[in-house]
Amino acid sequence: MSATSETAFFDTMPFDPxxxxxxxxxLRRRAAVSRTVQVSATVAALFAVAVLVIVLFGxxxxxxxxxxxxxIFENPSGLxxxxxxxxxxxxxxxxxxxxxIALPLGILTGLYLTEFSGAxxxxxxxxKLALDMMAGLPTxxxxxxxxxxxxxxxxRESGFAGAVALSIVMLPIMARTSQEVLLLVPNSLRxxxxxxxxxxxxxxxxxxxxxxxxxxxxxxxxxxxRAAGETAPLLICNSLYAQDSTSLNLFHGVPSxxxxxxxxxxxxxxxxxxxxxxxxxxxxxLILIANIGARLLLARSRAKMRR
Amino acid sequence: MTDWDRTASxxxxxxxxxxxxxxxxEPVLPVITAPPTGNGAALQxxxxxxxxxxxxxxxxxxxxxxGASLKIYRNQVTAVIGPSGCGKSTFIRxxxxxxxxxxxxxxxxxxxxxxxxLYGARANRVEVRRRIGMVFQKPNPFPKSIxxxxxxxxxxxxxxxxxxxxxxxxxxxxxxxxxxxxxxKDSALSLSGGQQxxxxxxxxIAIEPDVLLLDEPASALDPVATASIEDLMHNLKHRxxxxxxxxxxxxxxxxxxxTAFFSLDTTGPxxxxxxxxxxxxETIFRSAADPRTRDYVAGKFG
Numbered sequence: 001m002s003a004t005s006e007t008a009f010f011d012t013m014p015f016d017p018x019x020x021x022x023x024x025x026x027l028r029r030r031a032a033v034s035r036t037v038q039v040s041a042t043v044a045a046l047f048a049v050a051v052l053v054i055v056l057f058g059x060x061x062x063x064x065x066x067x068x069x070x071x072i073f074e075n076p077s078g079l080x081x082x083x084x085x086x087x088x089x090x091x092x093x094x095x096x097x098x099x100x101i102a103l104p105l106g107i108l109t110g111l112y113l114t115e116f117s118g119a120x121x122x123x124x125x126x127x128k129l130a131l132d133m134m135a136g137l138p139t140x141x142x143x144x145x146x147x148x149x150x151x152x153x154x155x156r157e158s159g160f161a162g163a164v165a166l167s168i169v170m171l172p173i174m175a176r177t178s179q180e181v182l183l184l185v186p187n188s189l190r191x192x193x194x195x196x197x198x199x200x201x202x203x204x205x206x207x208x209x210x211x212x213x214x215x216x217x218x219x220x221x222x223x224x225x226r227a228a229g230e231t232a233p234l235l236i237c238n239s240l241y242a243q244d245s246t247s248l249n250l251f252h253g254v255p256s257x258x259x260x261x262x263x264x265x266x267x268x269x270x271x272x273x274x275x276x277x278x279x280x281x282x283x284x285x286l287i288l289i290a291n292i293g294a295r296l297l298l299a300r301s302r303a304k305m306r307r
Numbered sequence: 308m309t310d311w312d313r314t315a316s317x318x319x320x321x322x323x324x325x326x327x328x329x330x331x332x333e334p335v336l337p338v339i340t341a342p343p344t345g346n347g348a349a350l351q352x353x354x355x356x357x358x359x360x361x362x363x364x365x366x367x368x369x370x371x372x373x374g375a376s377l378k379i380y381r382n383q384v385t386a387v388i389g390p391s392g393c394g395k396s397t398f399i400r401x402x403x404x405x406x407x408x409x410x411x412x413x414x415x416x417x418x419x420x421x422x423x424x425l426y427g428a429r430a431n432r433v434e435v436r437r438r439i440g441m442v443f444q445k446p447n448p449f450p451k452s453i454x455x456x457x458x459x460x461x462x463x464x465x466x467x468x469x470x471x472x473x474x475x476x477x478x479x480x481x482x483x484x485x486x487x488x489x490x491x492k493d494s495a496l497s498l499s500g501g502q503q504x505x506x507x508x509x510x511x512i513a514i515e516p517d518v519l520l521l522d523e524p525a526s527a528l529d530p531v532a533t534a535s536i537e538d539l540m541h542n543l544k545h546r547x548x549x550x551x552x553x554x555x556x557x558x559x560x561x562x563x564x565x566t567a568f569f570s571l572d573t574t575g576p577x578x579x580x581x582x583x584x585x586x587x588x589e590t591i592f593r594s595a596a597d598p599r600t601r602d603y604v605a606g607k608f609g
Contacts, residue, residue: 010476010515010546014466017356017438017517018421021430024437026465031433 059281066271066278076244080264080272084279086246088286090255094159094238095228097250098166102227103220105167106174110216113175114182115190115204128179135172142168143233150237157239159247159254165233170223177222181215182208214298221294225287231258257283322561354381356518356548357402358419364397367411371397374416375582377567384540384549386563386588388556390603393569394580395552399520402550403439404432437464440511444523446503448495448510453487456495456506457513464514473513480546481509482539501532508539512547519543521551525558537562556604559588566591568600 015024023031074083109127117124146165151157185208193203209216239253243263247254257279264276357379364372372394379385387395397406404425406412418425425435448456457474466473474491478484483505487498495506504524511519525533540549540562553559559566566588572581584591584600595601 010480010512013517014515015438015517021420021423021425021427021434021438023431023434027431027434027437030463031431 056284059277059284063274063277063279063281066275067281071275071278072282075246079267080269080275084257084260084275084282087243087255087257087260087279088282089246089248090159091228091257091283091286093248093250093254094163094166094234094256095224097160097163098170098227099220099224101164101167102170102174102223106171106219106223107178107216109171109175110178110182111204111208113179115200115208128176131172131175134168135176137168138232139165139169139230140232140236143236146233147236156251157237157253159238159250159252159256161237162234162254162256163250165237166227166230169230169233170227173223173226174219177219178212178216181212181219184215185211213301217294217298221291224290228287229258229283231262234259235262257286352382355379356381356421357550358422359417360419361416362398362401362418363415364394364401364406365411365413365415366409370577370579372401372569372580373572375569376416377582377585379548379550380565381548382544382546383564384544384551384562386559386566387550387552387569388554388559388566388603389569389580389583390571391554392578392580393571395554395569396522397580398569399522399550399552400441402518402520403436403441405436405441407432437514438516439518439520440514440516441520441522442504442507442511442524445527446500446507448498448503448506450494450496452492453495453498453506454491457510460510460514466514477509477513478506480512480539480543481505482535483509499532501528501535504528504532504536505539508536508543512543516547518548518550521549523552523554526554533558556592556606560592563588568595568597568603570599570603 071083072088073085075086076082076084109131113124113127117127142165146161146168150161150164154161189207189211190203193207194200234256238256238259240259240263242253243255243260245255261276261279261283264272264279267273355378357377359375359377359379362372362375363370375394375398387398389395400406401414401418402425406414414426420435420439424430449459451459454474457477458470461467461470461473475484475488478487483502486502487493487506495503498506504527508519508521508524525536528536537558540551543549544564551559551562565586567585568583568591569580570583571578584595584597586595591600592604595604
């Protein structure tokens with residue numbers, strides 16, 4: 001060895017081991033840098049929460065005058081009085097219908113990508129690209145597409161057409177989040193199940209999916225929340241002229257909260273604007289309640305899994 | 308002579324033969340003969356590195372380890388043996404504060420490192436780990452090149468002088484240099500399990516710590532890789548103080564100067580890890596004072 005004429009490594013100690021355990025070497029500087037980054041990350045996180053709080057607070061403040069039990073539990077009467085009960089029910093109907101289409105399709109797509117397509121499948125790669133492009137599709141384009149596909153042949157704007165449009169919005173979110181969380185399930189579980197001679201489908205159903213439930217539920221919440229507030233496709237596919245009474249028939253126009261907000265905000269009445277804010281607050285609360293509910297269910301099923 | 312004695316002596320002779328053959332056929336390690344000079348010069352060989360007094364560890368409400376008191380000496384290999392769940396890993400991870408990040412972790416008693424309280428108000432956790440390195444059960448190389456795995460911590464610690472030479476020396480000390488010198492830029496993940504573990508040892512010693520903690524470093528390796536790790540211990544202890552957790556008793560007998568036997572105390576309602584006996588490896592394996600130690604090293608339980 002040529003360089004060993006200088007002091008060789010490991011012959012000397014780079015520090016005095018008997019010194020007190022206070023920072024030595026460049027640790028003081030490194031600790032300062034570390035603290036700076038930690039503080040920035042904390043501030044950024046607080047900022048994100050602050051934005052949410054400001055939005056919630058702003059909406060609640062402006063809509064407070066409209067909020068009452070009758071606003072939630074009564075149908076509208078006239079232009080700017082009564083409640084939005086019909087719109088709440090309508091939104092729930094449309095979102096559930098859309099989710100019934102998109103969630104199974106999305107989860108199955110995620111399963112195809114992780115469990116059935118094989119690691120180097122070209123189809124799977126194309127599919128992922130397509131899903132990413134689909135997620136970036138402007139929702140008004142989705143609305144126009146469904147208008148051509150369903151509304152024109154039927155000669156009728158309907159809640160169902162709106163639900164189909166929303167399912168197209170939800171599908172890529174659901175598929176990609178399912179895929180991501182299924183990828184996190186350790187391969188050793190798949191091998192363990194394979195080694196017991198169980199078919200892939202049973203393995204997927206009773207080992208893989210339970211292990212990934214938390215993530216799949218989170219994906220479903222994200223997708224539904226996104227769809228619940230969606231307005232553009234509904235304006236195109238769903239009838240604006242069916243907003244006054246409760247409608248349980250999805251194949252006719254169905255009222256919805258987002259459309260109610262859109263309409264009310266445009267009315268030249270101060271009361272109507274306040275009611276739009278109130279409806280916006282109700283919509284946010286609905287999403288929040290669904291979110292908390294799903295998480296509670298999840299926590300319960302998780303508690304059972306623990307030993 | 309009974310059959311048992313005959314078998315035992317055969318195993319011993321085979322073991323010695325294996326060692327002789329390895330010494331003749333393998334490239335000779337650059338043997339470190341003397342303890343380090345410089346900063347550590349004031350330290351006597353076999354000075355007390357850790358003085359552990361009545362160490363009790365809790366995870367939440369449950370006690371994982373109760374009242375362990377022992378001293379760990381410089382330039383020795385100290386083995387920690389015992390059945391699963393007896394607190395071996397808890398013990399060793401408490402020596403460089405790796406348990407701090409476990410929710411509910413709480414420690415009582417004293418851990419003195421060269422006379423300084425490891426958990427004292429003035430002790431800096433990062434500084435503690437800079438002096439007391441650790442190698443884990445499962446090889447955990449970074450997804451970087453072999454070279455960068457070794458050089459990463461040195462760069463961060465500002466030890467950038469003659470970095471190539473440092474990397475080479477660390478790899479030589481870990482008996483890995485000859486196998487990887489032509490592919491230092493390859494991913495560390497392309498190495499075999501045994502090579503990865505030696506890489507992790509090289510990574511730990513590259514920043515020249517004072518103490519090396521090894522938590523079952525060979526339990527995921529095959530016998531050949533295990534033997535090479537054990538050979539390393541004999542060489543590295545001249546420079547480092549080594550604490551090794553193992554559930555392989557033969558391994559403790561082969562590498563350790565002193566051995567601590569932990570077991571589960573089942574006298575109370577809760578099962579708590581307890582230090583049963585601590586002493587020279589020779590004593591623990593030949594003439595242990597406690598019957599539980601004798602049973603364990605004779606393979607009667609655990």
